[in-house]
Amino acid sequence: MIHAAHGPELREETEKMIHAAHGPELREETEKMIHAAHRPELREETEKNPCCTRTRATRGDREDDPCYLLELQPSPRLRLQLQILRLCDAWWKKDLKEKETFGRSAMIIALTKSFDLKKPGTEIQRVWSLREVLLGLDNTSEDNKQMMDLLLKCFQRPAFLRNDDGKRFLVFLFSWNINFISVIHGTIKNQLEFFSMMVTAHIAEIYFRAWKKAGGDFLEKIESSCVQDLMQNAIFLHRSSPIVSYFHSRKGCEKVDKMLSNLYKPILWKALSAPNFEVRANATLLFTEAFPVLDMENGNKSTDEATQKQLDTVMVLLDDPHPTVRSNAILGVCKILAKYWEVLPAAIITDFLKKLVMELAFDSSSPDVRCSVFKCLII
Template sequence: MWNLNSLATLWLRRSGAREALPPPSSAIEKRQYHHSSSLQNSSPQEFLSSATKLDLKAKSSKCTLKSLIHSIPSSSPLSSSLHTFISDSILSFRNPTHSPPSKKPRRSGRKSNKDGEDDFDLHKQQISAEKLHLLAHVAFLCVSHPKKVFSPLDLLPSVQLLHDNLVFFESDSSLLLEISNLCELYWKENLQGREMLISQSLPFLVSRSLTLKKKVDVHRVYALREAFTLFDFEDESIEDLKMLLIRTVIAPIYLKTEDGRKFLGFIFGLSMQLMKEALAMIKSQIAFGRKSVLEAYGVILFRACKGIDGVLKEEFEDGFLQSLIEGSIYANSRVLAASVRRVLGGFVSQRITDGVENLLFRLAEPELSSPTVCKDATRKMMRAATVTGKHKGESKLGDWRMQGVKDSSKVPRLGDSVVRSSSAGKDCLKLGFRSRTVMAEIDGTIGNGNHGGVVLDIKDDRPPPSSNLTKEDSDLYFSVPFMQKLVAEIVGTYFLIFAGCSSVAVNLNFEKVVTLPGISIVWGLAVMVLVYSLGHISGAHFNPAVTLAFATCKRFPWKQVPAYVACQVIGSTLAAGTIRLIFQGKQDHFTGTLPAGSDLQSFVVEFIITFYLMFVISGVATDNRAIGELAGLAVGSTVLLNVMFAGPISGASMNPARSLGPAIVSHEYRGIWIYMVAPVLGAQAGAWVYNLIRYTDKPLREITKSASFLKSKA
């Protein structure tokens, strides 16, 4: 009888290490040496009987057995009989007397007379599992013999039997792994009959990778990727494997590892139905996926696009990819649009790859012809595109001025590239901002009739010289949309002042029937209604203090401030004049604002309530993280609260136009300076304080880059 140490010694003396070891000296070593010499002439039964004494759960035992089998030469009788005996032993388990080990039976809590028989059956099953484990491992070592002494084809029937009964061994994980290793070896070595050893082993490996979440299992699945091409994924009998593959699309271990992402990109080419289900799964994850997950999907989709062809590629590009581009433009929320663009970033980052840029433009071309998209994209471009370099014959990029460029090749490339269409006379500017792509189509026809470039500089707010002013330049300053904004500000301010001041006049003329809460509600509701009705046209400022605050925060162009303020004052004055025409004689009361106490008291109150109002406006109307649909309700409620407690003190103006209009009509200018200065200062403070809060989640370096109030003047 030999133990583990004696097996190792025997192997070393039988192999080429004989000269490195001293000759056997003790009687025990001599017996072991003679045993080793006679091992090559022993029968397979004796060899396996000796190997049975090893504990295969120990790594050292497996290494010893591997050394013993791999040292068997082709001249040994075992080279022609061992693998045959192993095959016959495995095949014998098909007989009724040797049933394969099954799941452990569920034990009942009740006592039974057959408890002894059950224990005996379990013991027999355990012995069978251990024997199968040994046979499978020895078969693996025979097939992997470095000198190919054993015939894998002779072992194939027994290996196929183990593979086909893989489901019966699920209670023994070590036996499952041993059989899957054996099947995997047949595939890697490209041995005959390997295609018969994948229907059970591949689902097991995929399931194992999803359960244990180990990189080594993902690598094994990826190494066997070509075996998946043998499956007919239109067959309902392999529905379980399809479900496992769909699960890999959302499995973190596959998204995080390089082999996992490569495998996911590969499975898109297996079947049309599988590709559609995988794409649907990815689309369902975009709305709430993390940044790393979305970026991983971008890489996976790009690899999938490069690896498929024919109808699969057509469905992928014209179906899924086209829908992503549309979603990045027409998504119902900015967060969702940003997530979609992050996925598309996998293609944008690879735009230098041959054919990728043409693909993106081909898919985006239908959207470029939409006037709504063009206007929105141009606005975003003017607001966001900033390139510091200068080009010969051009001003800085980012200028409101538009100048012709004689040499079209010198047009600055905004973000990604400039694509020209001479037939349409248009420049299509594609701007890439990190993982996002903004596409705009703007008119590139200059006054001299030549193709020109468009140069934008947001730092220069002066109008272009009159000698170079073209129709397109004029449209920037006197366009119909801008005039519509001015009209909206006049109308909005008119109805705001008319409704609010009318409630004050009615309250004064009819024994205070409206009361202070009623007046507060009227002001709040008026603001809310007008924000919802005109906010999408002009921004619903209706207040010079708000307009100036937006301008100082660079959220509104300074060149439009005078026109906006003038229209707000005009609207307020017209409303005050209308009220005076309605309430004449004894009913003619001043509906403007006057300090009830000291000037200092009113000044402080006006500063505070305007600060509060502008702080709320900045939060709900300018922050992408806020719910924009509730802006009108939030701002109107703030006005209602301010009027409720500040009305008896200062009149709760919060708006220079609100105080100036009635003052002009009634020629009552007492304390007017308070309502011109305090609201403006309060609005400025409210806007900048919110900007400080808005940027607290960014590093100091980025704050100093994006917040002008922290910059030092050069």
């Protein structure tokens, strides 16, 4: 790095950068960066850094990339890195020549710093301000693999998930490239079981906001590749999905109701009558949590008929031959009654309570079913 910082080639390049920087502010930033590169303490530290020897061989091919200097830095980060970041950031925002290269470098450095700092709020804000840099990148190119890896790491960093600008950036990534949506979803699914409840709640909010803002092919992709995939996992793999539950909690909005109805239609009703009792049990939990699954655009008459049909389905589940399904149905019925007590007809409430108290509370074939009645009635 010493040779790189003091060699005539890089000196000439940086002089060109100053000449290209027409504004006094950017010229000042560039001069600061060069001054930092010549500081004696940086020279001494970088001479001790073994990574300089490893990377010097490839310097000729990469010295025109500002991120090359970042890779030469020892840990902890030196002031030179901050000067490079400020220069690249300013270069992009001033819309100067070859701004794409400097913007890309600023994004990579800002992402890297945001992962390393204990309080990364400022760098996350910088990442959000640089988001348009991504619009000119090809996410399938090998040259951008480092960038893709860093972007995916954002979904695994609680600091990004909790930060308002971080959430905005992650929601933006769902609208950046339609093929990248599946990559994001795969990354989140692999880590979901290791997230805390708080982090998972933030993830669910990001999915919902991304879906709400999406349109056209992006909306269809998020619904089919993300939301419906999580629904299927909840049914067939017995993996409860806090993300799907988050969408359920937003019911009452016409757009949400319509989406849930459309996505559940090809999978939920078949699962409720599947030969495998585990599939039926999982589907029962999902169905009763989402109840009623309706498309409000169909009109009042169709909605009333669909609601009655679903109430009949719940009653059938209470008579399922397997005790696990009956236990889950008891839990679901109690939640439905608690939520819709004031709007359900008295006759329907009476029928459900009689079924629970007069029959299932005395189920001689399963103590779990009997216990479920008394545990769930307190809901």
